[in-house]
Amino acid sequence: MRYNLQHIGIDVLNAMQQEFMQVYRKSDNMVLLSPTGSGKTLAFLLPLLEEMKNEGNEPQALIIVPSRELAMQIQQVVKQLGSDCRALAVYGGRPTMEEHRSIRGTQPHLIIGTPGRLLDHLRKGNIDTKTIRTLVIDEFDKCLELGFREEMKQVLQYLLNIRRRVLLSATDNPEITRFLPEYKRLDYLDEDAPQGERIVEYVIHSPQKDKLETLRNLLLSRGTETSLVFVGFRDSAERVGKFLHEEGFYVSVLHGGLEQRERERALYRFVGGSANILVSTDLASRGLDIPELDNVVHYHLPLNKEAYIHRNGRTARWDQEGRAFTILGPEEQLPDYARQLTPYDALSQSRNPQPPVWDCLYIGKGKRDKLSRGDIAGFLMKVGGLDKENVGRIDVRDHYSYVAISRSYVNDMLKRLRGQKIKGMKTIIERVKA
DSSP: OOOOGGGGTOSSOOHHHHHHHHHHTTOSEEEEEOOTTSOHHHHHHHHHHHHSOSOOSSOOEEEEOSOHHHHHHHHHHHHHTTOOOOEEEEOSSSOHHHHHHHHHHHOOSEEEEOHHHHHHHHHTTOSOOTTOOEEEESSHHHHHHTTOHHHHHHHHHHOTTOOEEEEEESSOOTTHHHHOSSOEEEEOTTOOHHHHHTEEEEEEEOSSSSOHHHHHHHHHHTTTOOEEEEOSSHHHHHHHHHHHHHTTOOEEEEOTTSOHHHHHHHHHHHHTTSOSEEEEOGGGGSSOOOOSOOEEEESSOOSSHHHHHHHHTTSSOTTOOEEEEEEEOTTOOOOGGGOOOEEOOOOOSOSSOOOOSEEEEEESOOGGGTOOHHHHHHHHHHTSOOOGGGEEEEEEOSSOEEEEEEGGGHHHHHHHHTTOOBTTBOOOEEEOOO
16 A cells, blocks of 8 residues: 655655665565664554555554554544555444444454454454454553553464464564564664763752742743643643642543543643643653654653653654753752753743633534544635634544634634534534633
């Protein structure tokens, strides 16, 4: 199947991706070890699409991922590449029967899913495995960390006709040989210096054990830049997010305790530009599509060196530059792996947060209603009176959609849209609130 890299704004692949594609075409079993943010997902996805055939109605490949967010991200990348491949993501948090209907209706060539949900579909016979020839396990180390070892092993028992197995990980792990006794190994873990050189790492000392005021000053000093604030616990994410919201910041909160719809909404407000701050647990350290992130903030210290690397890997992706800030309380010390940090003065001339350029709208119709991105853009421009440059990112889900709109035009546009129908359908159109 064909694809077009320019559709996702890429002209040339990096050295790791180019070597992986060459080895992929010659090897059956492969392991790629490469740091977070180095482009592993694209590295395996491109040759996988090349070998798949644009014919038949049966699945040809299966991708195991540790999180629903990564499953949806890979599905979206396939679509953005302009490929004819029919890709479908399956994951927990929604009814299995609804997904079964999607499998029958879509007849996907490629299925991406979390281990538990994939195993559920395989046990029920919802996925025809006779034609599956390729298995990919993305973020293998994260799958182990989240306790999916047994589910992955049981999934493998259903895949009797597999010709190729590909495993990708940001860390080395002895468990790899249990899943792939023989394989071609590409190790880029020692070659993360180029990304490290593009990240400037700072340390900020908080005079109080409660670091909220220091965090506030830091974020004020960064203006409208995008910042991902890492905390250690779900309740901490809620507490920090509430504080920043009350201080006037445009913030989203993400953690594993949220319902799927809440997680999608929080993430879209951030990547769509209507919130320039995301407060999250380590859920956001890997597997999320967060482009052009300016700053990573360690509000709580990471558990270990690997977590520190994964968090920092959210910024300085591809050839971009970024910053990582570690906030230390009066009783905290820098871990050994983060000794060479530059002191940062978080004092700011600004007293109030600056609003982002974009705002976010919710539209209560989606793919199941035959609504497309083009339909939404056309509706907002023709009926809402917007120019093309005032319509930003558009995400169309099965039953609803999100769209980024220039903040200064939202109020007037909503007045024009009141009572209007989109493609002849009455629906809810409203601003997404924090």
